[in-house]
Amino acid sequence: xxxxxxxxxxxxxxxxxxxxxxxxxxxxxxxxxxxxxxxxxxxxxxxxxxxxxxxxxxxxxxxxxxxxxxxxxxxxxxxxxxxxxxxxxxxxxxxxxxxxxxxxxxxxxxxxxxxxxxxxxxxxxxxxxxxxxxxxxxxxxxxxxxxxxxxxxxxxxxxxxxxxxxxxxxxxxxxxxxxxxxxxxxxxxxxxxxxxxxxxxxxxxxxxxxxxxx
Amino acid sequence: xxxxxxxxxxxxxxxxxxxxxxxxxxxxxxxxxxxxxxxxxxxxxxxxxxxxxxxxxxxxxxxxxxxxxxxxxxxxxxxxxxxxxxxxxxxxxxxxxxxxxxxxxxxxxxxxxxxxxxxxxxxxxxxxxxxxxxxxxxxxxxxxxxxxxxxxxxxxxxxxxxxxxxxxxxxxxxxxxxxxxxxxxxxxxxxxxxxxxxxxxxxxxxxxxxxxxxxxxxxxxxxxxxxxxxxxxxxxxxxxxxxxxxxxxxxxxxxxxxxxxxxxxxxxxxxxxxxxxxxxxxxxxxxxxxxxxxxxxxxxxxxxxxxxxxxxxxxxxxxxxxxxxxxxxxxxxxxxxxxxxxxxxxxxxxxxxxxxxxxxxxxxxxxxxxxxxxxxxxxxxxxxxxxxxxxxx
Numbered sequence: 234x235x236x237x238x239x240x241x242x243x244x245x246x247x248x249x250x251x252x253x254x255x256x257x258x259x260x261x262x263x264x265x266x267x268x269x270x271x272x273x274x275x276x277x278x279x280x281x282x283x284x285x286x287x288x289x290x291x292x293x294x295x296x297x298x299x300x301x302x303x304x305x306x307x308x309x310x311x312x313x314x315x316x317x318x319x320x321x322x323x324x325x326x327x328x329x330x331x332x333x334x335x336x337x338x339x340x341x342x343x344x345x346x347x348x349x350x351x352x353x354x355x356x357x358x359x360x361x362x363x364x365x366x367x368x369x370x371x372x373x374x375x376x377x378x379x380x381x382x383x384x385x386x387x388x389x390x391x392x393x394x395x396x397x398x399x400x401x402x403x404x405x406x407x408x409x410x411x412x413x414x415x416x417x418x419x420x421x422x423x424x425x426x427x428x429x430x431x432x433x434x435x436x437x438x439x440x441x442x443x444x445x446x447x
Numbered sequence: 448x449x450x451x452x453x454x455x456x457x458x459x460x461x462x463x464x465x466x467x468x469x470x471x472x473x474x475x476x477x478x479x480x481x482x483x484x485x486x487x488x489x490x491x492x493x494x495x496x497x498x499x500x501x502x503x504x505x506x507x508x509x510x511x512x513x514x515x516x517x518x519x520x521x522x523x524x525x526x527x528x529x530x531x532x533x534x535x536x537x538x539x540x541x542x543x544x545x546x547x548x549x550x551x552x553x554x555x556x557x558x559x560x561x562x563x564x565x566x567x568x569x570x571x572x573x574x575x576x577x578x579x580x581x582x583x584x585x586x587x588x589x590x591x592x593x594x595x596x597x598x599x600x601x602x603x604x605x606x607x608x609x610x611x612x613x614x615x616x617x618x619x620x621x622x623x624x625x626x627x628x629x630x631x632x633x634x635x636x637x638x639x640x641x642x643x644x645x646x647x648x649x650x651x652x653x654x655x656x657x658x659x660x661x662x663x664x665x666x667x668x669x670x671x672x673x674x675x676x677x678x679x680x681x682x683x684x685x686x687x688x689x690x691x692x693x694x695x696x697x698x699x700x701x702x703x704x705x706x707x708x709x710x711x712x713x714x715x716x717x718x719x720x721x722x723x724x725x726x727x728x729x730x731x732x733x734x735x736x737x738x739x740x741x742x743x744x745x746x747x748x749x750x751x752x753x754x755x756x757x758x759x760x761x762x763x764x765x766x767x768x769x770x771x772x773x774x775x776x777x778x779x780x781x782x783x784x785x786x787x788x789x790x791x792x793x794x795x796x797x798x799x800x801x802x803x804x805x806x807x808x809x810x811x812x813x814x815x816x817x818x819x820x821x822x823x824x825x826x827x828x829x830x831x832x833x834x835x836x837x838x839x840x
Contacts, residue, residue: 408596408639408640413596413598415596415599415637415639415640417636417637418635418636418637418638419632419635419636420636422635428610431614435614
């Protein structure tokens with residue numbers, strides 16, 4: 234009755250959210266944090282990893298408890314579990330990457346309200362065994378993370394001229410130093426993040442046959 | 448012209464669907480109908496034909512922009528030679544030539560980038576080429592400060608065409624005026640190159656400005672509490688500013704062309720001016736009130752009619768607000784739309800602390816609200832007619 238650990242079906246749980254059912258570009262969930270934390274690449278990456286940790290564990294725990302949670306209070310149980318995990322992640326971030334933690338500020342706490350997590354708990358973990366639930370959580374968090382990293386890369390490169398804090402565009406290019414180049418100030422504002430996500434959706438939809446609507 | 452027509456007719460079979468050069472179809476059709484009146488006929492039903500198609504409408508708007516463009520070129524040269532203190536020693540043609548060489552690259556970049564993208568999209572989607580960019584491509588250079596780097600003009604034009612127009616479905620579908628989208632993009636993305644005192648007057652690397660030169664526009668001076676422009680200069684346009692916006696006279700010539708040919712809507716122009724006047728008078732009344740800083744009191748106190756000849760107000764009212772796509776469509780809506788543009792433009796110009804101009808943001812804001820205004824005007828009509836109808840049972 235049980236599938237092998239990495240059966241085709243289980244691998245699909247991992248790969249699907251990366252493209253065909255990406256939580257941000259297809260389901261349009263979790264947009265708020267995707268716009269807020271992606272002004273630079275480093276916080277985007279940290280955010281992606283944090284969400285992945287919370288989502289993987291939350292899915293496993295809910296899946297283990299799925300037969301004991303009374304149906305009428307399942308939402309509050311899910312919230313308690315997510316909140317506890319977020320507090321753990323927050324403490325770890327504060328201990329090891331304090332500056333990024335400060336940069337992310339309230340958005341680490343707001344992982345609790347990330348609709349992707351609640352959505353996967355409701356839609357998947359409550360009805361599946363732990364291992365597939367774990368893969369589903371990791372897969373969806375990866376789908377979220379990939380978009381965050383792409384957006385963060387584009388915004389940091391064009392908005393600040395750097396990648397991971399390293400200056401990519403030579404200083405002598407800037408107008409202030411007698412050159413011709415200028416950073417695009419709009420890239421570090423949230424509206425441009427929305428447009429960047431829009432471009433990703435546009436490209437994805439024009440390449441992926443399954444997503445083309447008539 | 449005969450040989451051109453022969454050429455296009457001869458090449459037509461080669462660009463039909465399935466023929467060798469079918470991928471050039473949109474380009475072929477675009478140039479053919481640009482040069483000659485299209486010979487397409489309706490395939491079904493009764494249609495009313497008019498020789499004024501979109502291309503010719505656009506050509507008239509471009510024609511109306513020519514006075515502003517020519518004056519803008521001259522003024523760029525004039526301001527340059529005033530700044531280096533050689534205005535008295537330089538002739539009219541030298542000034543014009545200097546301005547021409549400065550402005551022409553901006554026009555070429557704007558048209559090149561914009562039309563390139565339009566052609567590419569038309570070809571990709573198998574559409575006809577949209578003519579809308581003929582006007583936007585001329586408007587974009589006219590609302591830029593002369594010292595905007597050319598690559599920024601290119602980036603802004605690309606952004607405006609792709610995100611201001613093509614994502615909505617091309618000409619006729621856009622929510623905002625594409626030229627203003629280009630300017631707004633530059634304004635928020637590269638504020639240092641779009642505002643302040645160093646962008647309005649062309650200065651070469653080796654030019655030494657004379658003592659006392661600030662490079663500020665009259666509006667920036669007024670916001671700082673100094674009035675130092677003469678009304679005549681502001682009206683004829685001998686002041687620093689974006690390339691095409693300075694001369695109210697040239698803009699008025701354009702307005703006359705637009706109104707006589709029926710291309711531009713006079714209701715929007717009139718109501719925009721009315722809105723500006725009303726807001727100007729209100730600000731004048733409050734100019735003496737306590738609590739205003741001395742600079743603000745000066746700016747509040749500019750006589751209301753002078754606001755109409757300063758900055759981009761006239762240009763926006765004549766060429767931007769009247770854009771038939773992004774303006775309101777109903778007749779009553781046009782009065783409301785224009786009036787609110789005037790009110791907001793002067794309000795933002797005088798009261799906002801960051802930047803002494805508001806025409807661009809006012810028009811973009813009202814573009815956004817135009818469908819809403821139309822909706823309520825239409826709903827109002829429907830309600831009135833229902834009331835009038837008598838139901839006899």
